Every structure is written in structure tokens, then in C-alpha cells.
Amino acid sequence: MKLTSEERAMLEGTSGRAARKAMEILLALGTIYGAERMLPVSSVQVAGVSYDNLGEAGLQFLSEMAAGGGKARVPTTLNPAGMDIENWQALGIEANFAEKQKQVIEAFASMGILTTCTCTPYLVGNLPGYGEHIAWAESSAVCYANSVLGARTNREGGPSALAAALTGRTPAYGMHLDKNRQPGLTVEVEACLAENTDFGALGKAIGEHLETLESKPVTYIRGAQSATLENIKSFCASLATYGGAALFHMEGITPEASQVTPPEETLRITQANLEEAIRSLNDAEPQEVDFVSLGCPHLSIQEIARLAELLRGKQVTKEFWITTARPTKQMADRMGYTQIIEASGAKFAADTCCVVAPIQGRFKALATDSAKACYYAYAKNKFKTVFKPFDEVVKEALF
Ligand code: F3S
Numbered sequence: 173m174k175l176t177s178e179e180r181a182m183l184e185g186t187s188g189r190a191a192r193k194a195m196e197i198l199l200a201l202g203t204i205y206g207a208e209r210m211l212p213v214s215s216v217q218v219a220g221v222s223y224d225n226l227g228e229a230g231l232q233f234l235s236e237m238a239a240g241g242g243k244a245r246v247p248t249t250l251n252p253a254g255m256d257i258e259n260w261q262a263l264g265i266e267a268n269f270a271e272k273q274k275q276v277i278e279a280f281a282s283m284g285i286l287t288t289c290t291c292t293p294y295l296v297g298n299l300p301g302y303g304e305h306i307a308w309a310e311s312s313a314v315c316y317a318n319s320v321l322g323a324r325t326n327r328e329g330g331p332s333a334l335a336a337a338l339t340g341r342t343p344a345y346g347m348h349l350d351k352n353r354q355p356g357l358t359v360e361v362e363a364c365l366a367e368n369t370d371f372g373a374l375g376k377a378i379g380e381h382l383e384t385l386e387s388k389p390v391t392y393i394r395g396a397q398s399a400t401l402e403n404i405k406s407f408c409a410s411l412a413t414y415g416g417a418a419l420f421h422m423e424g425i426t427p428e429a430s431q432v433t434p435p436e437e438t439l440r441i442t443q444a445n446l447e448e449a450i451r452s453l454n455d456a457e458p459q460e461v462d463f464v465s466l467g468c469p470h471l472s473i474q475e476i477a478r479l480a481e482l483l484r485g486k487q488v489t490k491e492f493w494i495t496t497a498r499p500t501k502q503m504a505d506r507m508g509y510t511q512i513i514e515a516s517g518a519k520f521a522a523d524t525c526c527v528v529a530p531i532q533g534r535f536k537a538l539a540t541d542s543a544k545a546c547y548y549a550y551a552k553n554k555f556k557t558v559f560k561p562f563d564e565v566v567k568e569a570l571f
């Protein structure tokens with residue numbers, strides 16, 4: 173790879189041990205993927221924050237990078253942690269886990285990384301512009317950044333995203349290049365898309381088809397008349413989970429759709445396909461549900477406002493987690509939504525989520541409106557799932 177003098181100096185250690193290690197990681201990655209050069213990035217999102225996923229080896233790596241003088245060169249945010257740092261006891265997290273999780277957050281903070289921990293960084297100030305090169309981890313956020321914002325990022329892993337933060341660089345390959353952003357499959361949607369669950373089911377149906385193809389093409393999607401921010405974040409999470417997609421174009425909705433040509437090869441998604449996807453995510457009986465969670469990806473303030481409306485004056489009968497970014501929770505505090513929601517017995521779980529928290533074995537069945545949460549509830553925790561629209565999930569919590 174051709175490096176600039178500044179990049180070569182980092183590789184030689186003039187900016188410290190951590191920057192040298194970071195540049196070595198990026199160089200190895202760029203060499204594997206045939207990148208010719210590095211690109212400057214304007215924003216980073218780091219994953220691998222929950223101690224439940226990192227373990228002791230991950231914590232040690234972060235501590236070494238911090239001790240080696242690592243400092244973020246561009247605005248950098250974090251993925252959800254394994255607990256709400258202010259409310260972990262109420263969520264049943266054990267003290268020794270909490271201690272380790274705090275050490276992880278402190279290591280990131282000492283590297284100048286913003287320790288708001290969310291999978292929706294674009295809702296809380298980490299909002300790159302169209303065409304900007306960035307290095308984000310967290311598959312749902314990557315899909316949102318590429319497709320909805322028109323920024324350019326590969327699906328980074330925890331170490332490569334951290335390396336990008338400490339150097340301000342990423343290798344020029346994959347989604348950073350025009351040629352890889354062209355669609356290879358048109359998807360005609362002939363189904364009604366109203367709720368987040370419809371968009372989640374659509375992501376599952378398309379994603380599972382992509383998994384059967386060797387080429388994993390970028391999709392050009394037609395037939396969605398409109399989509400709210402919340403619909404699209406659900407869709408991104410699902411398409412990335414079930415199909416590993418980092419980018420799609422949606423006619424009339426995403427910014428690059430008007431600049432590309434829809435391919436002839438076409439996949440049709442009918443109402444029956446959507447209903448089958450929804451059915452496949454409902455393997456629990458309503459009476460089995462003992463855990464309810466909304467906020468995968470993290471809830472927007474509009475969703476929290478709706479939740480407050482639905483829970484006002486009511487009492488929940490099950491463990492109910494509302495997962496969101498801390499700054500969004502702070503807006504909810506100011507608006508009085510938090511008070512209404514907490515009076516119902518539901519619990520805020522800020523900067524964490526029901527997938528990255530250490531809750532294996534605690535529950536039998538989860539009710540959620542997120543197709544992604546259903547996938548991991550089973551894959552990670554072996555929970556059964558009930559997959560329903562937002563308002564109906566709230567009814568499950570009251571039932
Ligand atoms: Fe976010 Fe956790 Fe879902 S990271 S996308 S809430 S699995």
C-alpha cells in the first residue's frame with residue numbers, strides 16, 4: 173500500500189505505541205483486501221464494548237492501547253455496553269461484571285472516545301454527511317450510514333474501528349469505492365409496509381435470500397411508498413443481521429437510489445413472504461413471555477414519547493427494558509416521559525441492550541418488535557420470541 177509520510181511516521185512509532193499498533197492493523201487489513209492507499213475518516217463508531225463479549229483478553233487489549241498513548245483523532249462513539257452504568261443494579265447485573273464493564277469504559281474514555289454507548293450514534297450527534305468516508309462498526313448503524321446517510325464505511329470489527337479512531341485512517345476498499353456501491357439485484361416489494369415489524373420482516377426475507385447467493389449483491393428496493401426513520405432503522409438492523417448487508421438503495425427514499433440503475437435480475441417479496449417471516453419469529457406462546465424489550469436498535473425520542481402515552485397510569489407485569497442512548501434518555505427526563513414510564517414499573521436500560529447484557533438463563537421468552545433482537549435472543553440466549561408491532565409489545569408487558 174502507498175502510505176503518506178504521516179501514515180508512515182505513525183507506522184514507525186513516532187506517534188506512540190498505540191498508533192503504531194493501530195496502523196499495523198489497518199495495513200494488514202488493507203493488504204488482505206487489496207487497498208492501494210488509506211483514506212482519511214471523519215467519524216468512527218467502535219463496537220466490542222460489552223465486557224460480556226470482550227472478556228478479559230479484550231479488556232487487556234484496550235488497556236494496552238490506552239497505556240500506549242492511544243488518542244482518538246476524529247469524533248468517535250461506542251456501541252452499547254453490557255450494562256447501564258447508572259442503573260445496573262436495578263437491571264439485575266452482578267457487581268463483579270459491573271466492575272469490569274466500568275474498566276472497559278474508562279479505557280475508552282482515556283483514549284478520548286465519547287463514552288455514549290449506542291447503536292444509533294446518528295441520533296445523538298455522530299452524524300456524518302453524504303459522501304464522507306467513515307469507519308463504523310455495528311452492523312445496523314453501518315447499513316444506516318451507507319444507505320440512508322450516503323456516507324461510506326465497511327463493516328468494521330472492534331479492533332479495526334479502534335485503529336481507525338487512533339489514526340484517523342481506513343484502507344480504501346469495499347464500500348468506500350464507487351464500483352462496490354452499484355446494485356446487483358432488484359427487489360420488488362408487493363406487500364404492505366406499515367409497522368417497524370413489517371420492515372424488520374422485509375429485511376429478514378431479503379437477507380435470507382442474499383444468504384443463498386454467493387455474490388451477496390447490493391439490493392435496489394422498489395415498492396416502499398414511504399418509511400419513517402424508525403422503520404428504516406428496523407430495516408437496516410434486520411437486513412444486516414439476516415443478510416450481512418452493508419448497503420441497499422431504496423427507490424424514492426435513500427439518496428444514492430436515483431444515481432444507480434436497477435438491475436434486471438429481480439426478487440419479488442409478496443405479502444405471503446412477509447407474513448411467513450413474521451410467523452417464523454413467533455415461537456413462544458404469549459403466556460410464556462417473561463421479558464419484554466423495546467429499543468433494538470435504540471429507541472428514538474419519538475418512540476419514547478409514544479411509549480409514555482401507552483404506559484401512562486398503567487402497571488407492567490413483566491420485566492420490561494427500554495433501551496436507548498443516554499442523551500435520548502436525558503431528553504426523555506426533561507420531557508417527563510421517564511417519570512411516566514418508570515411509574516409503570518418499566519425500566520430504562522440506557523447505553524446497553526437485551527443482546528449485549530449478560531442475561532443468559534434469566535428469561536424464557538422475549539417479546540419485542542425487533543427482528544434483530546429475535547435473532548440474537550435465540551442465538552445468544554436461547555430465548556423463545558414473540559415478534560409484534562410496538563403497541564402490541566407494550567400490551568404484552570401489561571398482560
Ligand atoms: Fe443495538 Fe443491541 Fe439491537 S446493539 S441493534 S439494540 S442488538
